Amino acid sequence: MAIVSQKVSDLSGKQGADKQFAAVVVRQHPDIDQPKALDVLVNELSAFxxxxxxxxxxxxxxxxxxxxxxxxxxxxxxxxxxxxxxxxxxxxxxxxxxxxxxxxxxxxx
Incomplete structure (x- = not known):
């Protein structure tokens, strides 16, 4: 038996390979008090x-x-x-x- 981990986009929940993801760090936002990291598919970056x-x-x-x-x-x-x-x-x-x-x-x- 093997354990398989899948990376999913924090924006859409879509799965992808590691090489399809960008790491996005939200450094400042009114709703957070410290930086937060998001995993985002490269093709979803246009949302920003x-x-x-x-x-x-x-x-x-x-x-x-x-x-x-x-x-x-x-x-x-x-x-x-x-x-x-x-x-x-x-x-x-x-x-x-x-x-x-x-x-x-x-x-x-």
Whole structure:
């Protein structure tokens, strides 16, 4: 006697081979307090409309040291300033020195 395990989609209950499944991690949702993993058939992924091309993800650091991620539609983000593409182009990067700063002595010493 053999034990056979079958993988089934958490969305539809349909069976499939391991190579037909994608692992989907739900990181944030109003109904959960921790990430949850779903087994989803690859052909069922179209149920999740990807809006990432029209989404801006912001990390906001408050003066008290707390941080949070905010998700904003691109159209709304661009309304925050008259010329948002230029504002972003001129903004400082998050790595390295702040633009305009110089190393003491100018030779790295």
């Amino acid at each position: 409309k990807d809006i990432s091309d029209d989404l801006v993800v912001l990390e906001i650091a408050m003066p008290d040291g707390t941080k949070r991620d905010t998700y904003v539609p691109l159209e709304e983000f661009n309304k925050a300033a008259t010329d948002m593409p230029q504002v972003l182009k001129d903004a400082r990067g998050t790595r390295g020195r702040v633009p305009g700063t110089k190393v003491a002595g100018g030779n790295g010493s």
